[in-house]
Amino acid sequence: MRSLFLNNKDRGFTLSELLITMAILSLLAGIAVPIYLGxxxxxxxxxxxxxLEAIRLFEEQRFAENGSYGANSTTYLFTEAVSSLQSLLPGFRPGNAANLNFDYQLVVGGTGTTFTATATGKSSSVVDGATFSIDNNNNRSGF
Structure with missing residues (x-):
């Protein structure tokens, strides 16, 4: 009786072997993708x-040198459209605002002796809706 296969090197994988391999790869991908996204x-x-920690440290340095965190009742922004925060804190250089995942806002209190810095996740990023904040007393929210 003649064998269906001429020799061993002409043999391929059986359908069941391919299906088992695909099932294992699918299982691994199902586990790995959510971990990666997290x-x-x-x-x-x-x-x-x-x-935000950098902003807090720069503000503490500014307060030690000038006696205030900035102009009274003023809001400073660092977004793609506005970078008034860098005029107040020239040392704050997080990079190109278009490449960041968050927009930053610094609100100086009415007497210039308090501040709250807030980071808000951009809607086009993986952190859409996430908000973190820190104030002059190092009270943190969202951390």
Whole structure:
């Protein structure tokens, strides 16, 4: 009786072997993708936390040198359209606002002795709707 296969090197994978391989790969992808997306979100959140901490440190330095955190009852922004925050804090250089995941806002209180810095997630990013804030007493929200 003649074998269906001429020799071993002409043999391929059976359909069941291919299906089992596909099932294993699908299972691994199903586990890995949600973990990856969660890590992207965590990385974006760390951007906001680091930049808010930098703003707080620059504001503390400004207060020590000038006796105020900025002009009374003023809001400073760092967004794609406005970068008034850098005029107040020239050392704050988080990068190109278009490439960041958050927009930043600094509100100086009525007497210039208080501030609240807020990072708001851009709608076009993985952190849409996320909000973090820090104030002059190092009270944090969202961290």
């Amino acid at each position: 890590q992207r979100s965590k990385a974006a959140h760390s951007e906001a936390k680091a930049n």
